[in-house]
Amino acid sequence: MLYSKEKQIFVKGTVSAVTNNVAVNVSKYQKTLHGFAVIDRQTVHVVGTENAVDDAADVPQHCLDTKTDVTQVLWCTLGYINCLVVTCSEGLIIYDCDKQFKRIYTHNCEDKNMKEKYAKGIAAFECTYLCVGNSNGSIRVFGPDEDGQVVFLDRKLFHGAPITDMSSYKHNLVSCDESGCTVLSQIDCGELMIIARSKMFGGHPCTTTEMTRVGLMAVGYGCGTIRMFDPAVKIINGDAEDQLPMIVQISAHARCITSMSAAKDADLLLSVSEDSWIRVWKISSTVIIMNRNIFCKLPMLATILPFQTITLVYCYMKEDTMFVGCQFITRNGSKFCTTAYDSQYITCYTVNQL
Structure with missing residues (x-):
């Protein structure tokens, strides 16, 4: 695969040095495509996909001032509400995308009995539930009530360190923290x-x-490593918690991995790092059949084992650039975008057609 730069999208501000600092609206449930959202300290800039460099002054942008330091943003759908979810040092803010980004819900994550300083890590479950991480290692669950209003549902303390990111697939939730633990x-x-x-x-x-x-489950680390886990493969530990064994490890980058993105409808994984490199990985799954009881007269037994391989299919280095965000723009992985610290642009790439 070979990608080339397609365009740059102008942002009326500069991109902050926070991980996962770009969110792209690729939800199949959204009525309209608002495009991109990036963090600029206490402001979230929302721009449209058509806002290229040549006509940047002609296309309006939404600037959402949270009046507190923003840590992460995510597009999602809760019930019938198309949302932009923002986590910050005060907690959670939800904006309604179909009502000119009206603030419809806030939740202060501060608890006097817990040492909670900020919220970070957002994951959504198919229009039903929203999970938000916190600096004390707890995860809060939100969802729509019978009237379609967002309400708080549950909180669990799963981590012993601040949560850094979360992701979901069907009914599974993966969360990771500053200690290097994945749950x-x-x-x-x-x-x-x-x-x-x-x-x-x-x-x-x-x-x-x-x-x-x-x-x-793909997890990026501060040392530049990507490790993968399979939710179906666990080490049973009696009465204690089961352990997730690592199935793949990649020395992906020379410095801290700041963002990753998985294509919704393709086996592609995108990663960027402080080392100025963009890399796209191909995930391949094969099945190994191991026969047992070959040397005895017992009936033949077969064990089917899944086997994962990761192949680097594209890489690009932009000198003196500290990437802080990346995401696939299309569900098939044919386009993606990146953001870099202290830059005013979102750079978009598209795959070259042979």
């Missing part, structure tokens, strides 16, 4: 239940996580 949980009727957790891997912090279209 797999499941949601049932608005309640989270822990399934398994990984080990610390030397204490390097997790910075970003994604779930692929087949449900594999």
